[in-house]
Amino acid sequence: DTGVSQDPRHKITKRGQNVTFRCDPISEHNRLYWYRQTLGQGPEFLTYFQNEAQLEKSRLLSDRFSAERPKGSFSTLEIQRTEQGDSAMYLCASSLSLRAGSNEQFFGPGTRLTVL
Amino acid sequence: AQSVSQHNHHVILSEAASLELGCNYSYGGTVNLFWYVQYPGQHLQLLLKYFSGDPLVKGIKGFEAEFIKSKFSFNLRKPSVQWSDTAEYFCAVSLSGGYNKLIFGAGTRLAVHP
Numbered sequence: 001d002t003g004v005s006q007d008p009r010h011k012i013t014k015r016g017q018n019v020t021f022r023c024d025p026i027s028e029h030n031r032l033y034w035y036r037q038t039l040g041q042g043p044e045f046l047t048y049f050q051n052e053a054q055l056e057k058s059r060l061l062s063d064r065f066s067a068e069r070p071k072g073s074f075s076t077l078e079i080q081r082t083e084q085g086d087s088a089m090y091l092c093a094s095s096l097s098l099r100a101g102s103n104e105q106f107f108g109p110g111t112r113l114t115v116l
Numbered sequence: 117a118q119s120v121s122q123h124n125h126h127v128i129l130s131e132a133a134s135l136e137l138g139c140n141y142s143y144g145g146t147v148n149l150f151w152y153v154q155y156p157g158q159h160l161q162l163l164l165k166y167f168s169g170d171p172l173v174k175g176i177k178g179f180e181a182e183f184i185k186s187k188f189s190f191n192l193r194k195p196s197v198q199w200s201d202t203a204e205y206f207c208a209v210s211l212s213g214g215y216n217k218l219i220f221g222a223g224t225r226l227a228v229h230p
Contacts, residue, residue, distance in 0.1 A: 031216075033217060033218075040125075041222050041223070042120075042222050042223050043160070043206075043220050044220070056217065091159075093218075095216065104162055105162075105216065105218060106162075107152075107159050110159065
């Protein structure tokens with residue numbers, strides 16, 4: 001399967017613990033996005049990488065959240081001192097930057113986080 | 117701030133009925149428009165997209181959408197739904213010329229009964 005993969009698919013943690021999620025984009029894609037989706041809502045943009053550079057962070061991304069894409073390939077999203085409000089599906093997407101406006105984002109299956 | 121609104125949160129249809137899902141966005145500039153679908157247990161998949169040109173866009177599985185710039189709308193249509201169309205449908209917009217972060221609507225959950 002050459003699609004976007006995410007690991008783990010499910011994570012249950014206790015409040016206050018740290019968690020880390022991984023996203024492996026489609027191999028030739030240089031753009032990588034993180035979104036968060038809560039029940040009854042559409043995905044909300046969190047952050048964006050072009051290669052290894054993190055170019056935008058949403059105001060949704062508090063200081064407890066950090067994302068990296070060290071070699072411009074896979075990315076990690078870490079949440080420190082988790083809170084119950086962090087419970088959500090965390091989605092990763094990737095795209096290939098062609099001419100402006102033409103790139104399609106391909107989504108992974110998501111990591112469902114439950115904070116007890 | 118840009119936003120996307122989807123008019124119906126839940127739609128229930130019988131097979132062979134026609135479908136139209138509403139989507140309106142708020143942004144005065146040039147946008148790219150998308151419909152994504154999420155089938156039960158699966159990840160988001162692109163149904164169709166509009167960047168420029170013919171405002172009537174055809175996508176996969178018989179879906180189409182019409183971009184009406186004056187109404188800031190991008191409604192999704194299918195003339196005859198099937199049970200397999202049961203899914204959640206998301207309208208999304210990105211700003212043209214940027215790096216294409218998507219702004220999604222809240223989604224419409226479609227149930228098609230045999």
